[in-house]
Amino acid sequence: MKKNYTLLITGIIAMFVLFVQEVKAQTITVNSLEDLLPYLDDDNVDVKLAPGNYSISAFDITAGKFSNPLLLFEGSNSTYDFTGAKISINTFVFTKFGNVDVKEIQILGNNNVLKNLTMEDIGNTRPTRTALGIAMDGRDNLIEGFHLTVRGSYPYGYGDAFGKGGTNTVIKHYKHSGILIRGLRNHLKNTTVISRSYGHCVFMQAASYPIIEGCYIEGEMRTTDDMLAETSGPAYDKGFMTTWGYKLPPGYMMSLQEGGIRAYNAGTTYIDGVEIQRGTDNPTVKNCTIKNARTGVVLVHATGKKHVENCVVLGCESGYSIGSGTVLNCGADAIYGPVYKNAYASDTGYSADITILPPSDDYYNGHGAIAYIGGKEHNLTFRSAETDFPSDLKIMMAGDLQGLRVLNGSNASQNNHTVRDVFLKNLTNFPVVLHADATNNRVQECDASDVINNGSGNSVESLDCASANIALTGAAIQSSTDYSGLANRAIDGNTNGNYNNNSVTHTNPSDTDAWWQVNLNSEQAIGDIVIYNRTGSTSLRLADFEVKVFDANGIETFSYVYDELLAPSPSTTINAGGAMGKSIKIIQLNNSYALSLAEVQVFASSLSVKDISKALSLYPNPVKNELYISISKMNFNLDSTKINVYALSGQKVLELKPMRAKDMVVDVSQLTKGVYLLNISDGQITATKKLVKL
Template identity: 35%
Template sequence: MLRKKLTCLIITMTFFMSCKGSSEIIEVSTLQELSKYLNQDNVTVKLAPGEYHITNTDLSHNVILKKYTNGKPETDYPISALLYFSGNNSKYILNNVIIHLDTKLHKAFGKNHIFEVFVSGNNNTIEGLEVKDMGHEHPIRGAIMMHVMGDGNTISNVKLHIQGSYPYGYGHLLGKGANPIVTPQKHSSLLVSGKDTKLLGCTVITRGFGHGIVMQGAVNTFIKDCYVEGEMRSTDAMLAETSGPAFETGFSSDYPPGKILPNEIKALSEDGVRSYPYGSLVGRKTENITVINTTIKNMRSGIDLNAHIGKTEIENCTVIGCQEKGYSVASNAVVKNSRGDAQYGPLLSFPGNNVKNCQVELELMPSVGDYPVKRLAEINGSGHTIIIKNYDNKKRTKVSPIVFGESFWSDVHRYRNPNSDPKQFSGANNITLNNQTGMPIIFKELSENNKVVSNGELLEDLGKNNMFEKNKID
């Protein structure tokens, strides 16, 4: 009995001491001191406020990850990390800490992919860090400023300032993915591939070609109180160039009609909040995303969450001045109490016909730009219930139609594959829309059995069995 009591006492004391040790704050004043704790478990570390610089590879780590194919790790994927958080159950208090990264380091690791800040450990909290790229040197293979790959991590009040990609200044016009006109060296901002990640109060200011917040293989991602901002550039400014990649390729474009056109405006980065179907570094599908009280400004797309599976919840979000679309979601998504403008592109887009049963409530903000907007909203898929009304009861001053059965991506696919069947990419069926914006409605050929109540006019109905009811609400 005495032995059992002593054993219990020892276990209790050990547990207590372990917990006590993990709650003690270790204060450090240099990045070199901080780096000693980034691979440790159960520590709480506070870096003294101030500005720090990383100009060499002294703190960096080279890591061989595996790239998955068909759920199996098969191919080596070498990366280099400037700050490598590999410990577990730790907290890093980095309030009022600014770390400047010399972008010359983008070329310091050969053909390795670069994760400037890499979080591979689990159940950590990183609080208050601000990271700034200094310079414009682009990576050889691609870079990501922060990659959260571990599970159960909380990234709180982190600010990321991204620079250094090629080509920059043309958005996606020179191509991306397979067969680009100019091969890009992209620089994305914040990649999540872990499970149960929380991004709270984070800010991304990107001046690089790449995404803002992006999920690849992430599960149960929670994004709240975040802000993502890119910048826009007119095609007139691009066409005025007398040197550079666009000039050297005859101002060709990977998008219809194959040339950069005048009098348009393009986002120079990619999407604000974006999901991909699969994460090749974790070997699983992307699943379940919640975005709350988050603002996206001047990105290619605002909140583009149409590629993952499971839950999509968007609440109290704002999208301003995005080029290709404001909101795009996957089947069974719920969008409520959110808003955006159609300053440069549609407020809402369902780019394909396979998205089903979404519940969408959006307010149209009245801001307009100097460039034409072909469609206010692009409605495709089936079974949706959509309400669009004016924000603060202010009506948009430029007329753009809400269109059923077409989308920008349908236009792109037909341009790239002129012999393809449009039904592969477009089609709106059994969708209910309550349009309170005063903007007109168009039913195209691939629309059928839709019902619209609208205080705007019906301009055209080329579909089948669509119902339109004029409502006099102002």
């Protein structure tokens, strides 16, 4: 009898578990925000807001329909699907709760998924105190596929020139930020934040192991000259006297926002109903694009392992500042400020590999720096093929940065740092200046004569940038062997740094296993190939080598066998005849010498790429779905014209139909959010432009 009773209880429990799972599996569709509210504190629910346009107005607050936060997710293990739904919030709402901070969305529960909501602030009414789009508390929550447009702050149009909202403000501020990540292991993914409000776009406080992934973040810029031209308004009323103790200087570009992605070392969060005060630790930022913010990615105040990867910073006042940690395979332009910056002399152990991207417009960099290096024990690599830039732009190691916020000796803790024991590999044409406070640093430079060394104990070494910059042209090295050390690695993977007596494993010209291949797909890689003699031999005949070019289908389109003698240092150039987007294979016909990766570089042809690309028109850019392309000013052969889109890594991600007209509309909706290179070529003329996908 006892056995049967036990079986009965077991069966009831099993049925109950199945019932709970079945209830959770059912999707509940609601048709209004009022119907959605009762489910926000439930566990194990799957709720969908029906597609459509929804709104929250000041009248709704007065009627008691919504509290503060407007949407508070207190349940756990639930999914909320907003696909096709848009919530518009009138900024008058921020004034209806008294003198308190207002949140539009807050998550307090755990293990929830919120996806695909479009939320837009309508109007520009400032909050009574502050406002915030989204606050993520709790743990293991995911926000994915959101699109936020943030408005409503005061003053707007001056950035932080007259204060940040706390003490030491010339003008009282009422801030409105985008997304605040707190809690444990919370994840923001594939989300767009368009900020037209003064405040941070995305920031972290009291966050442990946060992840920000695949996000597009955009603010807007304004010149200080334009601000100074005002004849009325709050800044004019204060005589343009800044919070830094001096009048706003001309000649700078300022973001009207705060940080693009920013971490703080203090804050309060709520997990399982417990209030926790702490800093931010172990943040990860990857595959993100930040445009027109005060700073791109700033994690200097976080602790633990800090990792930034595959990110792009465009048109920001400064790029990457993480203090310590890793910035891997990232890019930034220096159009308005340095791509890299050490905030403090105490920064230690910062490892960065940053490609300096070509500017979208004329430089307006009042800082005079492409990078500002302070602290100690960093390992830094800067890459760039840029040659057209203002003469005052340089890589500074210590010294007095002409930053907008540190002029006239103000904010001294963030200027004139000491720097020591730093390894800098400069694969750019930008000069390096070592200040008197730079000691015991090692600099590898394309042209050692370009280095101004006013410090002590520093070593400066010449570097073969012609070979090391293969990656800078956008060419992608493909091989089963890791060729990350381009300058000192032979085709067989030998890393002894020598070019003589490297073993050769392929001597048969019919061997189909490529030692390596280069995909030409950037605006610099039009088709000229340069071969350097690095073996030291005076008897090396280039007849020992053959170059072949293959199209995407593996069909050979070009072949060239060298038939001349090279002295130890000179090089020879061949024209591969429009090898854009194709593969190049070097075939060694003799096993006497090993052709190193460092011996081959792809250069631009004599065409003016910059001028050609200016004639290429893309609109809108950034783009979400349909892209308008005009080549009416270009003499393309329409019968052979092709359009390809490449990731910044060099990988082709989209091949569009051949053009048959000077103007056309193409669909790019299948691209993920990020920055790409759109290339148009007819085999003779090639143009490439940056494309930002929302």
